[in-house]
Amino acid sequence: MTKTQNAALSVVLAGGGSAGHVSPLLAIADAIRAQLPDAAIVAVGTKEGLETRLVPAAGFALATIERIPMPRRPSVDLLKLPVRMRRAVARAKEILSEANADVLVGVGGYVCTPLYLAAKSLGVPIVIHEANTKAGLANKVGARYTSYVGTAFAATKISHAQLVGMPMRAAVAGLDRAAEQAGARERLGLDPNRPTLIVTGGSLGALNLNKAVAGAVGALGEAGIQTLHITGAGKSVTGDDGGLLTAPLYRQVEYVDAMEDAYAAADLLLCRSGAGTVSEVAAVGLPAVFVPLPVGNGEQARNAAELVAADAAVLVADESLTAEWIEANVLPLCLDAGQLAAMSARASKLGIRDGAQRMAEMILAASGKQATA
Template identity: 30%
Template sequence: MRVVLTGGGTGGHIYPALAIAEQLKTDRPDTEFLYIGGQRGLENSIVPQSEIPFETLDITGFKRSLSADNIKTVLRFMKGVQVASGLLEKFKPDVVVGTGGYVCGPVVYAAHKLRIPTLIHEQNAIPGLTNRFLSRYVSTVAVSFDGTQDQFPKARRVMYSGNPRATTVHRAKASEGFQLLGLPEGTPIVLIVGGSIGAKAINEAVMDMVTDLVRMPNVHFVYVTGKRYYEEAKRGLDEAPWVTPANLHVLPYIERMPEVLAASMLVISRAGASFLAEVTSLGIPAVLIPSPNVTNNHQEVNARALEDDGAAIVITESELDGDKLLEAVEAVIGDEYLRQRMAECSSKLGKPDSASVISAELRKLSVRAQAIRRGAL
């Protein structure tokens, strides 16, 4: 089986694609891959680490306002379709998988024109522009949130799959997370994370409540500042007139996030779809501060979906401060019944078999494509 993966820009698009590849490799060890990404996205640093052959296209996204740049984008799209077609004709995939980001547009559209079966995966509760455009052309649309299938009225087939990143994280061992942090196994951990870069608003709220962490001496707070804000946060703590609480662990980044997540009893984070899939796959209660700086405010929609099902507390950035965040943390930490109920609700939303569901669909599409080529259908 030969599979082309495409998706880029952010880890939220890239890691689901790699999770699908991992599952396909487990199900069919002889599967061969090619990953087609954009020239500017994070995929350029992430995908090569997976040892999957990697090619790039020069592609940018549309601006939502009238702009001359959109003319350049159309020209790049058309050129991208040509380049993608050449890569597809050379690699001869049985199926093409798109997980979002601008680069998916020309690659998946080229596959459609070449009559190669295609599947796109939508991570968010509100679909991105690229996936909405592609949905009318692909064989299958897979969605992360059950109940969002009607967001693709022109698709020929829509299936609820969950987010394949959940499968990867569900395998993580909590014992390894405690070991990575140098903490005794079973230590109550609150993980605070704003993404690989970090989130300024979350960092400011955390700094505001740091002195109150002594009220929860048995709880260890793992505060991941993001690389951009680490030096600033460390300087703020070092220069503060009070002593940094002993139960605070400050890091710029966590390389093995799944293991640390597995060891956590509460997560404070943004509401990116892939990260929420990881959280729910492990059944972790969450305090979510959705980023307001995203298209269609989709992070708040993601967060509200968890809140509505009892798995999370949502604090919008406009109402966030140290007192509000501390109040939410103490509410969950101090109420064992609430914490257990949130964990159960989170676990019910999790779909750890997501990658297997998508792998099975891709294998069906591949078999059908091969049969058509042989003239059996």
């Protein structure tokens, strides 16, 4: 790694493992560069996470550190934790020192705890972004050492919380759904003039969601609703003949690279309620039916709670989502332009489009630097 003594601002960004960490990290990095073009930026992740591909592809340097999960019960991993943590903190100090870091920014995840401890030891200012309504353990630790803590949701309980919204890509944050709708539908192979349902279970897919949609596509098509089903990598939906499921006005793909096109094309989105998805849906004013992931500590249901309470979205439990439920609830909603418009307006009032810029401003304040762009 090259030293960055001459940079106007040197930032180390920590977080990785999942798209939920990497996406806001990269959005923050872009926002820093927009305000301070000659800033030196190094991202820190693990050798196993998505960051190994996504960070270099975005044009940023990547340093790696050992992945250290925090055991929640007595185990061999718990006995090994002190030694592994000391080793990781030492590596974190190397990264911060080599970068001549003016500030450390953490977005949560396993790599952040040793970076927070190293930054505290070296006197490097810390800035934190917490994406979920239930703050993660690493960010709770880091929040003890800084007053610069941004959150994506107002309901998040963490020390020094300031609501900034979710940092998101400029293509999503600046999306004009109405202006882009026809073009987005054409790019996705859809009819520009039909009511449109888009379904996604995220990059990994959602088996029960896929099954329920597969059972409802006949009724949706008969009602004149076209469905784009983003099944997830390796999760293609098959028909009775063993081939890809086909039906009138139904199209399936494993993934969509530009989700802003999916958001623009959809009249209604049927999806999981990860923090990023919920925040982006609100920002662009897209009506949604959320199906929270049925495992974990219930954070996906909490993520969606504000939009659901405002009648900007609908929530259904994973075990309750069936083809029959879709036909009884999603189908009529897709055809109710007035209700969809009202949901869109309510979502937009709760959405925050400039989360990345707010985080960049917080980072500059913590570092004592000023924007030049």
